[in-house]
Amino acid sequence: MIVKRFSGRSAEEALALAKWELGDDAIILSSGKARDRWWKFWESGFQVLVAADYPRKPATANGAEEAASTRVPVESAAGAGGRDTGVDHKLDDVITLVQKLGQRLDRLAPVMDNPAQQEWEEWFLARGVTPYWARELAQDLLRTAGENGDPLGALGPLINDRLGPPAPIHLTDAARVLFLGPTGSGKTTTIAKLAAYFHLERQKSVLLISNDTFRVAAAEQLKTFAEIIGVPFQVALRPQDIPDLMMRYPADVVLIDTAGHSPQQAMYLAELRSLVDLAKPTDIQLVLPATMHPDLLTDVAARFAEGLPAKLCFTKLDEVRYPGAVLAAALSLGWPLSYFTDGQHVPDDIQVAFADRLAEWLQGGTVHG
Incomplete structure (x- = not known):
């Protein structure tokens, strides 16, 4: 039996990595936040501990030929309304994973080029705000502060605009x-x-x-x-x-x-x-x-x-x-x-x-x- 830990920036990413390497029959033993400090540079990561009887067979020349030979009827079946539940399904997982990584890199690039935004993200994170909302609020805060350069002065109006007015119990009727x-x-x-x-x-x-x-x-x-x-x-x-x-x-x-x-x-x-x-x-x-x-x-x-x-x-x-x-x-x-x-x-x-x-x-x- 093989037991291995996989880490990702989300649960979906970690599970996709585990499925790609160990196959669909792998068993999840535990899951939780990633402990590797590298993930904290980006945001809180996720990790899974997975076990499998054996790893997926590595791709070989013969294996590639076998896959090619079996893909023809599968594609024909797909054309008739069927769908490959094997190779194509795993390929979809990898494509989705790459797309998500690209989206995260796109979001991270402006932050790395903007020390002020990174500083405010860390400010919100230190106060218990989740990574997603820390990033959103930091962006809005700097944009709202504008030329006056007073982000803290803009914090109250920003949160009030985001959450709207309070809704206490009305006593006009019973x-x-x-x-x-x-x-x-x-x-x-x-x-x-x-x-x-x-x-x-x-x-x-x-x-x-x-x-x-x-x-x-x-x-x-x-x-x-x-x-x-x-x-x-x-x-x-x-x-x-x-x-x-x-x-x-x-x-x-x-x-x-x-x-x-x-x-x-x-x-x-x-x-x-x-x-x-x-x-x-x-x-x-x-x-x-x-x-x-x-x-x-x-x-x-x-x-x-x-x-x-x-x-x-x-x-x-x-x-x-x-x-x-x-x-x-x-x-x-x-x-x-x-x-x-x-x-x-x-x-x-x-x-x-x-x-x-x-x-x-x-x-x-x-x-x-």
Whole structure:
């Protein structure tokens, strides 16, 4: 058996290299970010550890003749609607790989000729922004700064233009707000902060509903908050109970807590869709912790809220030095931002998610820096 490691600038590139050398029957033993420092010069790379019983046979004169002899009927079959699943398929992989390498070289050349852009890319990378968005933002920042030569002064307007205005909960009509998010994202505390703000400062009637029957202390925690704030609290044992509870306890604002689960659980995600159909929310808040890796934030968000008009509420910003992951995820998703939370104090540690606040955090480091 042959075991070999292949590295590439993307997962597709590393897998293409492995397939080309070891064949389609190779088995992937592990995968992850490349550890070779050479890749960090370009961007974060990817590596796979692959095993195969034997390598692909090297090309020989006889082998070339055999390939040529077998290619004639294959090409004829392709002309009749068939397709070669062997040599031609591997050749397509190599062509695609070369094209991708050419595209990356084209993107890298201007950066190498522009030290200022390279410097700003490194500035964004050091603050947790992904390589793709570090490059995009560096280009936009230098272009926006223009003749005044003040890139930091252009950072706030640039991010604000990219992300757009915030989208907090509107109280013009009766608001029914459904909160989604993975386990430990801070949904319950965020609901308590908003309930206190709406009831105590905006003088609105508020109803809290918990559909989280999985965690033993979840409903009790929200019930305790409700008693402190002075608003009614109800538990919906089934999604079907929510419409009836909203009719029995009418309120200006209804905040609905849901259970946190892994986004890999298809049954739970199906139940969330049922909740949406029954509760008919006017607002869907996807609560995500800023402590997640930006790629994971994007993946989790897509799984939880695929096809739903969700807004992004980022929590635990006080637990990270820079909000680069939040910025990269928000840019990748393109969904409206609603709130940022930066602590456990109710109701103080929450604010409307103005994009230029992210710019301030990027420059200063830490929420309170």
